[in-house]
Amino acid sequence: MSTPFDQSAYQVRLDWGVDGVARLAPADVYVVVDVIRFSSNVAAAVAAGGRVVLADAAAHSVNGAAVARAAGELAHRPLVLAAALRNASAVAAAVKAEQERRGARTSVAVIAGGELAPGGTLRFAVEDLLGAGAVVDALTPLGIDHSSPEAVAAAESFASLRRAAKHLLTASGSGRELEGDARHGEVLAAARVDDLDAVPVLRDGVFAAL
Numbered sequence: 001m002s003t004p005f006d007q008s009a010y011q012v013r014l015d016w017g018v019d020g021v022a023r024l025a026p027a028d029v030y031v032v033v034d035v036i037r038f039s040s041n042v043a044a045a046v047a048a049g050g051r052v053v054l055a056d057a058a059a060h061s062v063n064g065a066a067v068a069r070a071a072g073e074l075a076h077r078p079l080v081l082a083a084a085l086r087n088a089s090a091v092a093a094a095v096k097a098e099q100e101r102r103g104a105r106t107s108v109a110v111i112a113g114g115e116l117a118p119g120g121t122l123r124f125a126v127e128d129l130l131g132a133g134a135v136v137d138a139l140t141p142l143g144i145d146h147s148s149p150e151a152v153a154a155a156e157s158f159a160s161l162r163r164a165a166k167h168l169l170t171a172s173g174s175g176r177e178l179e180g181d182a183r184h185g186e187v188l189a190a191a192r193v194d195d196l197d198a199v200p201v202l203r204d205g206v207f208a209a210l
Contacts, residue, residue, distance in 0.1 A: 012139060012147035014110045014132055014154055017063065017122045021070040027109035028102070029079045029095055030071035031135055034064025034113030035127035036174045037183065039200075040084040040190040042207050047087075047198035052207040063113040063122075071111065072202050080202035081210070083110075083135050085127075085165060086189070087196040092138035094199040094210055099144065108144065110135055110151060115174055126172045127190065130165060133158030134193065166191040 007013035008025035015024050033039055038061035042052045054072070058065035064082075071080045079098055083091040099106035112128035133154035136147055140155065147155065161168060169175050169191040178184045199210040 007148040007150065010146055010148040010151070011105060012108045012110065012136055012144060012151045014112065014136065014148060014151040016112050016114045016124075016128075018066050018070045019122070020111050021067060021074070021109070024109045024111075025107075026074065026076050027078060027107040029081065029098060029106060029108045030074075031081050031083045031091060031095070031108060031110045031132075032064060032068045032071060032113065033083050033110060033128050033131040033135065034061060034067065035084050035131040035190050036125070036169065036172075036178075037061070037186050037190060038064025038068075038113065039082040039131070040086055041186065042082045042200045043084050043087040043196050043198050044189070046200040046207060046209050047196045049209075052200070054202065054205045054207065057207075063116050067111050067113050068202055068207075071109075072205070078109075082200040082202070082207055083131065084190060085131050085134050085193045087194070087198055088131065088134035089138040089194045090197045090199050091135055092142060092144075095139060096142040096144060106144075108139065110154075112154075123173075125174055127169050127174055129154050130158050130161065130168065134162075162193060165193060
C-alpha cells in the first residue's frame, strides 16, 4: 500500500539508510551513496579494474555496505549501483542508458548511507547529502528530472555547494573523525567531483564494472 513516504509519485526518489531502502516504493534502479568511504572506494577500485566483494567490504563499512546488501536482496531484483561525488555523472549516464535499454520510464531510488552513531541510530552525513545530490543533479539534464522534494533539495544543495566540497567533507564530522588517521587521504580523494567514469554494479554480492 502506498504511503506518503514511499515517494512513488516521483521518478527520482531519495531516502536514508537501510530503512530508506524499505521505505521507498520498489524502484527499477537503486543508487547507493556512502561518500566517506564506501562508495568512493568502490568506485576507485572498479576504475582501476578491480572488484569489491560486498561481504569483505561490510567489515569496514557498516552503513554503505549494509544499504547495498539490502537493495541487492530486494525480491524484484533491481539494478544496484554505487555512486559518490567522484562518479556521479557516470552513474547518471548509466541510469539513462538503463532507461533506454528498458524502453520505459525507469524509477530511481537514491539511498544516502548516513552515519551510524553509537547505539545504531542513523546520523545525517553532509557528504552523503552532497553525493546523493550530485547524482540527482546529473540526472536532470538527461531528462530524468521528475524528482521528489527530498531529491530536489539534495540536488540544489550540491549545485550551490559544489565548489566547497573539499572543505565541507574535511570539516564535516565524518572527515574530522579521520583526522590523523592513515585513511584521511581517502577523505580528500572523496571530495573530487566527476574524476572517475567507473560505474560499479552489484551482481551476486560483488561490485564490478557495469
